[in-house]
Amino acid sequence: MAELVKEITSRDVDFATWYTDICRKADLVDYSSIKGSMIIRPYGYAIWENMVKVLDNEFKKTGHMNLQMPMFIPESLLNIEKEHVKGFAPEAAWVTIGGNEPLEERMCVRPTSEVLFCDHFKKIIKSYRDLPILYNQWCTIVRWEKTTRPFLRTREILWQEGHTMHATEQEAREETKRMLKIYEEFQRNYLALPVIVGKKTEKEKFAGAIETYTIEAMMYDGVALQNGTSHYFGNNFSKVFGIEFLNKEQKLEHPYQTSWGVTTRMIGALIMTHSDDNGLVLPPKIAPIQVNLIPIGKDEKILKEMEKISLLLQENDITNSIDLSDKSPGFKFAESEVKGYPIRLELGKRDWEAHQVTLVRRDTLEKVVVANDKIIYTIQTLLEDIQQNLYNRALKRRNSMLYKSSNYEEFKNLAETKPGFIEVNFCGEIDCEDQIKKETGLKSRCIIQPVKNEKCIRCGKQAKYKIYFGKQY
């Protein structure tokens, strides 16, 4: 029975190996012959499809439309915004040959598409009547990372990138926060992630942005995962790309811009927040299969009953599958745990005779025996309970790893000995942040709130805000 499970490294012994074990054993990914690129296998991709479905619906409800831009960016186009190119050129993959001939100008595979959108916006924006423009794209981007890890850091990334243009600064700022809110609620309500939301420092903001907001999740090991960002650009790009519109007063103005994105990295966050030594654990609201039905024995009556239950679940919008393989029940139970199906439903001869089934919830592995006429109600309740329990569990763990410090020696000691986030007062200067990184290995996560009359934990100068520091993936 435990053969599958035995192969999973213990989470507390070696977190990194445990993580890749889960990714592989739960059939989420496979490595490919292309260094740094992974194959997202059907079970992993089904999680992404569920994420896409919910988010795409939220984007459309708030007036956004999908489109498809080219995947290549000519070097001269990438070079237009100086901060932006500095941020992305070092990790670019360059196409230099097309159709057996060297290209006149090399093109990178998009690492993000701000410049492509600006190039298009310049053509289609003429008047305030054309605004706002609320666009989104689902696509693959490429960043030539040196060290990679499934879902967290790969050379190819599946994501969505929203790009919007507005007639006023206020409207663009509202959009930046609206989309951040959608990410936050999605991650709390669907992914059961107790995320912290806030603004990035000058040092950590997106290349070319005025402000970057971030969704910070804390993993089981206390390390942060930046799990979504929303940027306000002002009219920085508008100006350098020469995008102008006639406002209501018939004057030419540069429109105000935002962009925002989340990636398949969210699958990594799910794994590193909820899973355990028995395998993957998925929140019911995002799980591709919510109930895994396992018949015990090959009795025709039992298989028929299973099909009846499967259909009943389906009619109640509960996704499910029946395991009809010729593996042993014990093996099937272990596999069900490795795959992280929120509930497994077992039906053997004795249960069948007693008009009942056995349910095992994945989060706690608790068993409950349920009479046939209460199956749907019990499963619905259990699914809700699992969803809530995963969130509560993660929240409790996260809170137990939040620290405060007002003394740099203590801060350094915490950084070395206590995984988690440390709340400090900070001056906000890039140099000071560089030093903290050098001396502790920690980076700023996000700003909590502005402060007055406080001193920076490191340099002792006037502090600008309270902020979290932490290690990051």
Add this chain to the structure above:
Amino acid sequence: MAELVKEITSRDVDFATWYTDICRKADLVDYSSIKGSMIIRPYGYAIWENMVKVLDNEFKKTGHMNLQMPMFIPESLLNIEKEHVKGFAPEAAWVTIGGNEPLEERMCVRPTSEVLFCDHFKKIIKSYRDLPILYNQWCTIVRWEKTTRPFLRTREILWQEGHTMHATEQEAREETKRMLKIYEEFQRNYLALPVIVGKKTEKEKFAGAIETYTIEAMMYDGVALQNGTSHYFGNNFSKVFGIEFLNKEQKLEHPYQTSWGVTTRMIGALIMTHSDDNGLVLPPKIAPIQVNLIPIGKDEKILKEMEKISLLLQENDITNSIDLSDKSPGFKFAESEVKGYPIRLELGKRDWEAHQVTLVRRDTLEKVVVANDKIIYTIQTLLEDIQQNLYNRALKRRNSMLYKSSNYEEFKNLAETKPGFIEVNFCGEIDCEDQIKKETGLKSRCIIQPVKNEKCIRCGKQAKYKIYFGKQY
């Protein structure tokens, strides 16, 4: 009013310019700064999203699962199957630099993913229990075309590619035809395209396949558009990639493979089959917006009534939008025609007082006045009627451009003077087909049926089958 429309070149004067006019004026695409790559704008992309929704559902109903493979193929991997590489290498785009360093081995951006799938299949297929594998991928591919045209021939193509592996030849052959059937029914029933379905000749089959089946649509100008293909590979790739499984008799065997795909080219087929000099015409079943509501005047009562009707349509699953812009009614009518909304609904003061609305169907531009309590029923009936009428109209036109010939001189004359498909007896030899191409400009479309005791139209040798020839996009 007619300003928008005037800018559309007449279809019968210059078909190619008419086509690009429709693509641009209906806001389907925009050109980008990247030669050969187009931007699929939100309205065009919404048509693609509707196509994806229907097809993805059909694929899943028949047991297929989506996944995501890398987008790059190392040169050595592409080189493994000789026929395949010969077919695709000449049009490849090569990445030679990543992260500021030259790559040890250059990689092409996938032109199709057979070799990537085979590389993965080799790892995950061990036993007959692992089969069939029924995978599909939605992604972008790249083919470095010299001359490009929106949707028909672009360097980047949005498509789906199905890749399946089977334990027996029979099962794989059935799969090849099952997916062809899904394409055929989708194109007939949703896109209203009267397609011709059949097998490709030796010369025209996919690089590396044993058999290629094709969906051939005929455009308004009599030129063919290959609008989907399904390939049977036998175990050609299995053998060269060393993919083996233990069959039920515990013997090692090479599995049997298929692949199949359709692309955004289907949008091109829609345009060139149904649209006219007033703009785009879309079959209601694939149109992003089925009814365009145009209020005449700014009377509060009329706007309120419009919102009521819009909601009512929505409740009846009829997609719609209200044009609240400050353009003139005449301009809105013209725009509604350019965009190809199947029905436009006009409501002015006189209609409002009489408790009625005016409906104009896009396919015939006929007007009908309808009492308020009959709106839903009438629109539902109209939408069905438009869908059927578009199909019938296209079928009639297509049939009027089908010819038969048994004399090569006559055939050459037809090829020169009559756009359309010509049915002939043909030997099937690659050399003979090359000659026909050279002498007439026509290529084989698809095999209609085998024949006995007939002679090839060109070489006079024993004919193998009846076949269509025609010009192609």
